[in-house]
Amino acid sequence: MVGGGIAGLAAAHRLRRHGGPDLRITVYEAGPAVGGKLRTGRLAGQPVEYGAEAFLTRDPLTGGDSAALDLARAVGLGDALCHPVTARAAIAVDGALHPVPAGTLVGVPGDLAALPPLATARPEPPPAAGAPPLLGPHEDVAVGALVRDRLGDQVVDRLVAPMLGGVYAGDADALSLAATMPALARACRGAPTLTGAVRAALAALPRPAGAPVFTAVAGGLGRFAAAVAAASGATVHTGQVVRALHPAGDGWRLTLGATRDPVHVTADAVVLAVPARPAARLLASAAEPAADLVGQLDYASVALVTFALPAGTALPELSGLLAPDGLVKAATFVSRKWGRPAHTPVLLRASAGRYREEAALQVDDDTLAAAALAAVGDLLGAALPAPLASHVQRWGGALPQYRPGHLDRVAAARAALGPGLALAGAACDGIGIPACVASGRRAADEIWQHLTSRRHRDR
Ligand SMILES: Cc1cc2nc3c(=O)[nH]c(=O)nc-3n(C[C@H](O)[C@H](O)[C@H](O)COP(=O)(O)OP(=O)(O)OC[C@H]3O[C@@H](n4cnc5c(N)ncnc54)[C@H](O)[C@@H]3O)c2cc1C
Structure with missing residues (x-):
């Protein structure tokens, strides 16, 4: 091996x-050590x-x-x-936090009515009788191209791009549908509309009520x-x-x-x-x-900056947020998400860096941590307090595109x-x-x- x-x-x-x-x-x-991208450390006495x-x-x-x-x-x-404890995330757009709409697959919507005010979709024309499926049996496309074509730019720029960016730090207009969303690609090989394909993919694998998505x-x-x-x-x-x-x-x-x-x-x-x-x-x-x-x-580079903030630091009742642009592509409110005790320092993790924007990471750890903290504060609309401790983990060339x-x-x-x-x-x-x-x-x-x-x- x-x-x-x-x-x-x-x-x-x-x-x-x-x-x-x-x-x-x-x-x-x-x-x-073994583990590769699985690496656990400690900050302010807590596992991170x-x-x-x-x-x-x-x-x-x-x-x-x-x-x-x-x-x-x-x-x-x-x-x-x-x-x-909570899996509710938000997308930061135009200075406000919008809950991730329900009924999407990595942001690709099955129900356009659920999108506003985050985004407005261009409705898909009803399929003509006998219309072929969106994709041929072995066809692949860029996610952005498909969604822009079917539902317009806003759905990509304000919903799909931040969601995909949260995982790949990449460009929705360049990422493969088949490799990043295999279930949706499969549904697109049988459905003539994108919203229909999303609904079909979701209906094919109904999730039992209350079943956790992540562990x-x-x-x-x-x-x-x-x-x-x-x-x-x-x-x-x-x-x-x-x-x-x-x-x-x-x-x-x-x-x-x-x-x-x-x-x-x-x-x-x-x-x-x-x-x-x-x-x-x-x-x-x-x-x-x-x-x-x-x-x-090709690969994108990212840096994860974890902060231990004073106990009691107020954060939204969310697992975290995603941002379509700027230094920080995502932030995880670790203490909220995993239900850490209220008397312990509040852990917050910022994920910095995007594909082809490596230059933003090429500063020393203290400068990067300060910039990431300020960026999360901006996204939340209020500056965060000075951290008790922080840790910068750089992952050069880590996320496949x-x-x-x-x-x-x-x-x-x-x-x-x-x-x-x-x-x-x-x-x-x-x-x-x-x-x-x-x-x-x-x-x-x-x-x-x-x-x-x-x-x-x-x-
Ligand atoms: C910051 C970050 C956050 C992520 N978060 C999540 C998440 O929450 N959930 C999720 O499901 N996925 C997540 N991922 C993705 C996931 O962690 C990785 O895709 C996955 O762990 C990769 O596993 P791997 O074994 O393929 O490769 P790697 O983990 O990259 O392991 C490859 C190993 O090969 C070793 N190696 C390289 N070259 C050589 C050589 N020549 N000789 C010997 N050894 C060599 C490396 O040191 C490395 O340990 C995240 C990825 C990153 C970077």
């Missing part, structure tokens, strides 16, 4: 299930997430438990799962990553950058260690569960056509891989933790199939 983020760890865990106790599984992780904070409880395509929920339970964290792990998602690593029984080497990958006989040779003093190890099979840039570098000597395809994926056709490029890259080599993670199959877990599992299944068919052949 190259990469000890949640995708690589999920792959290791799945392989153990397949191969039993005798299978040798090794995880090489460049960082000082320096990266991802929660994951979807259900699969957007099947409506069943998400792969991450399933994995968390499988590694013994079922009793540690906790849910937000977190008490003590933090870092604990989740550590639990998966432990349950996988893999040998984990942290602080180990895999620098090269070459075919070697029936398997693969990995190069680690210092350039002047390289260490080579061989493996029957390899899962690359790393972001696109390192994946492309490693594939250059292992499967060049795949390297070219994987290397086309899936372009239309991304899923086809990934499929083509996978088809160009040699036997016993698999790709997994957010570079391939989706940004969310559940998608990364499912991606790791898929890679493990491919690898296991390869190993078993090789064993049968060699008998």
Whole structure:
């Protein structure tokens, strides 16, 4: 396993299930700990997430438990799962906070009457009899282009863009519908109107009343990553950058260690569960056509600034807010969202940075924290008090920017891989933790199939 983020760890865990106790599984992780974007720290005596904070409880395509929920339970964290106390978020537009309207899919509305005063949509013309579906069977489009065409600019600029931006720090006009909203893309392949497709997608997977959308792990998602690593029984080497990958006989040779003093190890099979840039570098000597395809994926950089504000600091009764422009793309009212005790410092997390606006982050931590605090104050309409403590976590090149056709490029890259080599993670199959877990599992299944068919052949 190259990469000890949640995708690589999920792959290791799945392989153990397949191969039993005798299978040798090794995880090489460049960082000082496993988890990748799952990293938990402490601020003002409280656990805080320096990266991802929660994951979807259900699969957007099947409506069943998400792969991450399933994995968390499988590694013994079922009793540690906790849910937000409030999930109500708002969008900051024109100096006011507007609740996110009900009945949308990542902001794409099924009911136009629910949008004002946040936005006004251009009504879709009723479909002519026999009108074809919005998308062909394998067609993909940019989210912004589709929504602008069907419902007008305001719905994109004031609703979809901030919602998508909250997840990807990206541009709604450039992000792929199929990769970012697979359930809506599927519905668009069967419906002649966009609002009809949203309603169909929502109706296909009705949510039981009161069922939580997101879950977190008490003590933090870092604990989740550590639990998966432990349950996988893999040998984990942290602080180990895999620098090269070459075919070697029936398997693969990995190069680690210092350039002047390289260490080579061989493996029957390899899962690359790393972001696109390192994946492309490693594939250059292992499967060049795949390297070219994987290397086309671009990333946005963000910084998460967490503040501990004096206990009692008043914040709106919301889980957080989203903003369509400016330094801060989203803020999470951590203490409100997760019901932290009233006598403790109030935690607030600002997510700063947007795709192609990296320059705004290129200042020292204190300057960035001050700018983020002021920006959240502006969005709330009142300056926030001086924090008791703050923490800046920079995530350079961390959020994938899936372009239309991304899923086809990934499929083509996978088809160009040699036997016993698999790709997994957010570079391939989706940004969310559940998608990364499912991606790791898929890679493990491919690898296991390869190993078993090789064993049968060699008998
Ligand atoms: C700030 C932020 C907040 C997020 N919030 C959420 C959220 O709340 N909910 C949610 O579902 N998703 C969230 N996401 C997305 C989600 O966390 C990630 O998409 C997911 O964790 C990626 O997992 P991964 O295993 O694919 O990759 P990563 O977590 O990037 O792991 C890849 C690992 O590979 C290692 N590596 C790289 N190159 C090498 C090499 N050459 N040799 C060895 N190791 C290498 C890296 O050090 C890293 O640990 C967030 C992402 C970010 C950045």
